[in-house]
Amino acid sequence: MAVMAEVSTTTGAALRSPASPAPAPVKEGDADKLRFIEEMTSDVDAVQERVLAEILARNADTEYLTNCGLAGATDRATFRAKVPMATYEDLQPYIRRIADGDRSPILSGHPVSEFLTSSGTSAGERKLMPTIEDELNRRQLLYSLQMPVMNLYVPGMDKGKALHFLFVKSETRTPGGLAARPVLTSYYKSNHFKNRPFDAYNNYTSPTAAILCADAFQSMYAQMVCGLVQRHDVLRVGAVFASGLLRAIRFLQLNWEQLAADVETGALTPRVTDPSVREAVAGILRPDPELAAVIRAECSSGDWAGIITRIWPSTKYLDVIVTGAMAQYIPTLKYYSGGLPMACTMYASSECYFGLNLRPMCDPSEVSYTLMPNMCYFEFLPMDAAASGGDASQLVDLARVELGREYELVISTYAGLNRYRVGDVLQVTGFHNSAPQFRFVRRKNVLLSIESDKTDEAELQRAVERASALLRPHGATVVEYTSQAYTKSIPGHYVIYWELLLAKISASADGEAVDRETLDQCCLQMEEALNSVYRQSRVADGSIGPLEIRVVRPGTFEELMDYAISRGASINQYKVPRCVTFPPIIELLDSRVVSSHFSPALPHWTPGQRNDD
Numbered sequence: 001m002a003v004m005a006e007v008s009t010t011t012g013a014a015l016r017s018p019a020s021p022a023p024a025p026v027k028e029g030d031a032d033k034l035r036f037i038e039e040m041t042s043d044v045d046a047v048q049e050r051v052l053a054e055i056l057a058r059n060a061d062t063e064y065l066t067n068c069g070l071a072g073a074t075d076r077a078t079f080r081a082k083v084p085m086a087t088y089e090d091l092q093p094y095i096r097r098i099a100d101g102d103r104s105p106i107l108s109g110h111p112v113s114e115f116l117t118s119s120g121t122s123a124g125e126r127k128l129m130p131t132i133e134d135e136l137n138r139r140q141l142l143y144s145l146q147m148p149v150m151n152l153y154v155p156g157m158d159k160g161k162a163l164h165f166l167f168v169k170s171e172t173r174t175p176g177g178l179a180a181r182p183v184l185t186s187y188y189k190s191n192h193f194k195n196r197p198f199d200a201y202n203n204y205t206s207p208t209a210a211i212l213c214a215d216a217f218q219s220m221y222a223q224m225v226c227g228l229v230q231r232h233d234v235l236r237v238g239a240v241f242a243s244g245l246l247r248a249i250r251f252l253q254l255n256w257e258q259l260a261a262d263v264e265t266g267a268l269t270p271r272v273t274d275p276s277v278r279e280a281v282a283g284i285l286r287p288d289p290e291l292a293a294v295i296r297a298e299c300s301s302g303d304w305a306g307i308i309t310r311i312w313p314s315t316k317y318l319d320v321i322v323t324g325a326m327a328q329y330i331p332t333l334k335y336y337s338g339g340l341p342m343a344c345t346m347y348a349s350s351e352c353y354f355g356l357n358l359r360p361m362c363d364p365s366e367v368s369y370t371l372m373p374n375m376c377y378f379e380f381l382p383m384d385a386a387a388s389g390g391d392a393s394q395l396v397d398l399a400r401v402e403l404g405r406e407y408e409l410v411i412s413t414y415a416g417l418n419r420y421r422v423g424d425v426l427q428v429t430g431f432h433n434s435a436p437q438f439r440f441v442r443r444k445n446v447l448l449s450i451e452s453d454k455t456d457e458a459e460l461q462r463a464v465e466r467a468s469a470l471l472r473p474h475g476a477t478v479v480e481y482t483s484q485a486y487t488k489s490i491p492g493h494y495v496i497y498w499e500l501l502l503a504k505i506s507a508s509a510d511g512e513a514v515d516r517e518t519l520d521q522c523c524l525q526m527e528e529a530l531n532s533v534y535r536q537s538r539v540a541d542g543s544i545g546p547l548e549i550r551v552v553r554p555g556t557f558e559e560l561m562d563y564a565i566s567r568g569a570s571i572n573q574y575k576v577p578r579c580v581t582f583p584p585i586i587e588l589l590d591s592r593v594v595s596s597h598f599s600p601a602l603p604h605w606t607p608g609q610r611n612d613d
């Protein structure tokens with residue numbers, strides 16, 4: 001025992017940065033986890049070599065690797081020589097066959113247990129990522145490393161609870177009968193989560209039944225009311241992504257009166273109908289007029305600044321990802337939390353869970369993730385090579401990336417993705433032992449994102465084309481357009497700026513020749529043309545608001561070009577940006593708006609995957 005304590009304290013010291021405040025003593029239960037991180041990061045190349053050999057051995061007889069001509073080889077040199085880099089579209093024929101029920105070892109030597117539906121899309125539909133049973137253990141292992149790291153920085157997290165808004169989404173079955181659902185839905189519905197042993201560091205205020213309720217309103221309501229009742233126990237407030245936490249705050253803004261009434265009487269609103277949720281909440285909700293008065297006092301003033309710490313006064317930090325596309329929400333979260341630290345603890349995807357932030361209390365701008373070399377085989381395509389297409393010979397191993405350089409992430413997984421391009425761009429910021437640490441720079445090709453939706457330039461172009469067809473009978477065309485992810489309101493929404501050319505002589509200079517109704521319909525047509533993740537967020541989750549078209553005065557885009565040129569852009573190379581984020585440009589556009597229009601209805605969306613392509 002004494003030896004363990006000694007080892008663990010040293011391990012904790014290794015993980016803590018030199019600038020960290022007073023060291024917290026390492027808990028006995030954490031020592032193994034911290035030592036595991038140290039072991040995994042001390043010789044990443046050796047771990048990666050072993051992981052690759054394991055992956056290739058278990059998948060040796062798959063059709064994919066056989067077609068590559070690997071002939072059972074498990075060494076790096078043969079792998080590098082024979083296996084090409086692949087995109088989702090390259091793998092789609094194989095994936096389609098698995099989805100249709102072919103149980104032969106196509107990509108994975110282990111049976112595919114289900115498909116994880118990525119928020120990345122291909123031809124407008126969620127990508128289907130095959131997964132296998134034991135992948136859950138690897139995910140679980142990564143989750144189990146989070147709190148031991150956090151405990152090095154924030155003591156006492158076992159003395160209370162986490163108000164973590166967790167949700168499941170709808171799931172479908174492929175024609176071959178495999179479940180297709182998001183990775184977190186799969187995790188929350190797994191026995192790993194449902195039957196987890198009590199853990200004082202991951203003690204949620206939300207009953208599992210509320211998390212597992214597929215109805216977004218009922219689930220959120222139940223989680224919120226339970227969070228309110230246990231307000232003094234709450235030590236951290238979170239959601240997976242920043243947008244999810246902001247939705248919860250918006251929910252409180254819209255529903256605090258009913259929530260307070262429920263707390264006052266101890267009776268849950270009849271709007272929550274799910275019997276298992278009602279039963280779970282009944283075990284927690286008690287009449288508490290005093291608490292109801294606090295909720296009313298805090299929520300009725302109309303002042304929402306610092307609401308999180310006013311309602312949950314013991315909150316030490318927000319547990320929420322604010323890196324990547326979520327960075328746009330940092331100012332809003334600061335406002336609602338009164339500037340609480342935001343901990344981005346993990347970097348993960350449907351394809352594979354990747355790594356951890358070993359300094360979880362650092363500023364969001366400094367977050368780096370340490371890729372854990374046991375999760376999969378990592379390779380990196382230098383961004384200069386990626387820009388010109390890139391080929392497998394340019395891939396660099398995890399142990400050979402260079403400080404400061406940007407790379408596209410390429411992975412080979414136990415579940416049978418080989419040299420798969422994830423589409424994330426990462427920059428090397430430092431090392432923990434021999435393990436490189438990466439800043440998440442961006443997702444390739446994403447122009448607009450409010451929540452987990454990812455809209456690229458081609459999708460936006462198609463949507464504009466489809467919508468502008470409605471203008472033709474009016475003799476109008478869209479001459480230029482750009483866009484903005486508008487996140488000042490919750491939920492956020494897409495704003496598309498249109499400059500119209502009006503052929504008819506009768507048209508007034510400000511674009512009024514097209515009636516309001518047509519332009520409203522254009523908004524809806526654009527939404528109909530956007531990918532299924534966007535439409536699901538609009539329809540099922542309500543996490544994206546109606547799309548808005550702002551018609552700007554003729555000549556506005558010329559002004560935009562003049563502005564860019566005045567700031568040094570080359571007149572020959574100038575291209576209209578299809579998305580704008582720079583505040584002066586947005587101000588310029590907004591000052592030229594002649595009319596704005598919102599989508600009058602929800603676009604179509606059904607849970608199933610489209611099978612006609």
Ligand code: AMP
Nearest residue numbers: 118119323324346347348349350440443
């Ligand atoms: P999905 O395939 O829907 O599970 O989404 C996975 C993607 O979400 C990743 O490939 C990243 O682009 C993004 N993502 C996941 N974790 C983070 C993070 N911690 N910071 C920034 N982006 C993230």
